[in-house]
């Protein structure tokens with residue numbers, strides 16, 4: 183779940199893109215990049231690191247032009263340490279094409295072979311995004327025999343791209359000298375929306391908060407399978423380019439990935455989290471008598487709305503028991519188990535008086551590898567809690583995700599192959615209460631009747647694209663991001679296995 187943005191303005195867009203990427207930082211902390219276009223010339227700066235570290239004044243000066251795009255990366259394929267795999271990607275033919283991608287392709291290997299054997303294209307990295315840009319380039323080339331390139335021809339190319347790609351993809355691209363193209367996969371797995379500025383400027387972005395935070399007004403979400411093309415004159419053209427599009431947004435966006443102040447596919451992320459807290463409260467009430475809970479404490483940051491609503495519903499006090507160091511990023515999207523584990527303690531610190539002698543109910547939005555909950559339960563006990571109950575606003579994460587969240591192997595998921603009692607024992611809690619899958623889907627779907635369903639494979643094991651079995655999962659696992667940490671002895675899987683033994 184990277185963050186992507188594209189903009190076209192009457193003014194230079196470099197600062198606007200920088201500000202937009204800061205508003206998307208929670209979606210990717212590994213690398214950042216911007217490309218701007220001045221006439222037909224493209225200017226790029228990308229590097230590993232957070233937005234503030236990647237762009238210095240001298241880099242910003244080197245990004246002229248009134249149209250551009252940017253990305254913050256959270257790697258799901260290829261090499262987390264490779265600067266070359268930071269986005270945007272560029273190919274010089276046809277016209278000059280630059281592209282950013284949020285999502286994960288599930289057929290990159292066969293596409294790689296096709297690109298080499300049929301399209302005569304060389305792929306130089308392990309990134310699925312490099313595969314994607316070459317497919318787009320090839321299809322654009324096929325329709326660009328007759329010049330000038332029309333928007334009809336561009337949409338024809340997107341139609342062909344949809345036929346070849348499998349998996350999830352929200353894409354923004356620049357076609358040099360022509361304009362900005364954006365499209366979303368036919369299942370609408372990854373989010374993409376667009377809006378306008380006061381003077382008619384355009385912005386396309388992963389989340390509505392990016393538009394709001396930069397003074398733009400949300401127009402609407404890009405529909406699944408839809409493409410939009412904004413030419414250099416600022417004219418918008420849109421077209422449905424998929425055969426049978428359906429809207430199945432990723433449930434994990436509502437659980438954790440997105441900012442709560444975003445609205446995605448018509449669903450307020452904040453309201454979705456409140457609703458999850460509401461149904462989780464029902465589960466808590468049927469497990470623990472409320473008078474045996476002295477206080478409800480959220481695990482900052484993402485669980486706050488659910489925890490607050492839960493506390494309200496069960497009628498127990500809501501207190502802040504952990505203080506978050508705002509200078510440590512999101513731990514779940516860090517590459518490597520060693521660094522994630524260390525960061526939980528650096529990031530969160532207990533306020534002892536909130537725990538001393540109390541029976542506490544800790545609430546998190548999700549328990550994935552169990553890194554956070556295990557540490558936090560121990561910290562609550564160290565701070566003097568007499569009972570530590572744990573509740574998760576999401577159901578157990580039991581299946582790998584292949585659509586852009588870095589949980590590609592079952593073995594690293596704490597809930598895979600374990601009963602709730604085994605998970606409870608592993609994290610060291612006195613009770614463990616999980617959200618129910620159907621209840622979660624029901625309360626989020628209630629916010630938007632236009633949804634066809636959800637991509638919720640990590641919870642229910644159903645892969646919406648219909649092409650994912652054990653073989654595909656194993657193949658995708660092999661192309662997961664490699665970090666130095668994963669290659670060492672402190673790897674995520676090894677750490678979990680040894681704790682299990």
Ligand SMILES: O=P(O)(O)OC[C@H]1O[C@H](OP(=O)(O)OP(=O)(O)O)[C@H](O)[C@@H]1O
Nearest residue numbers: 483484512513514549550551552553554
């Ligand atoms: O079971 P785990 O593998 O530890 O993953 C789940 C945890 O990771 C996330 O927090 P994170 O620190 O990434 O971000 P947040 O500040 O937005 O909650 C999420 O909110 C859970 O707390």
Ligand SMILES: NC(=O)CC[C@H](N)C(=O)O
Nearest residue numbers: 183184257258259284285
């Ligand atoms: N999380 C994402 O959207 C990742 C995009 C792309 N698959 C990459 O690894 O760079």
Ligand SMILES: [Mg+2]
Nearest residue numbers: 481482483484
């Ligand atoms: Mg968290």
